[in-house]
Amino acid sequence: AQSVAQPEDQVNVAEGNPLTVKCTYSVSGNPYLFWYVQYPNRGLQFLLKYITGDNLVKGSYGFEAEFNKSQTSFHLKKPSALVSDSALYFCAVRDMRNTGKLIFGQGTTLQVKP
């Protein structure tokens, strides 16, 4: 079965420090991977995606993610965290078998403290 796992319910970092939000996936074939961010009482905002090409993908708001095929991971990173980055982050993979729906991880809450 195709799935996405985000092993951490919450990540805490100090402002200015680098952050990593972890994601691993299980799919058949080559994955299409996505990161979305959700601020309180808001919708899902697209951050970045990996389809093919360079393993390091750059996205919105200074975020980037590294696709690692051997480790089946797609961790989200940012060199220097901001308090305003505090939000709920979702990793997702496209279901390649059926109608292309997204399969989401359970989400990771990022808390950046001043």
Next chain:
Amino acid sequence: EPEVTQTPSHQVTQMGQEVILRCVPISNHLYFYWYRQILGQKVEFLVSFYNNEISEKSEIFDDQFSVERPDGSNFTLKIRSTKLEDSAMYFCARGQGHGYTFGSGTRLTVV
């Protein structure tokens, strides 16, 4: 690309009542999806819709749910007899190529 707009942003309904959630705009050439997110939890797939037909649905999407294109532009999700556990954020999403655009969601509160 046109944004995906959802209305209403928040709806409160009594248990057992019918609700209709709306999503605009819609095109014949795209997949559309409905997802549900119980407060602060995982985003769950409900149904995909393409060319006026349901193309895939999840176990959550039981007989109380239906989707329609009532007038060629709106894309609606109907819940016939709401239950307390239907309280959630409902997101419409458009899929095209390798990307997806989500609406801002409708927060449904069943009391």
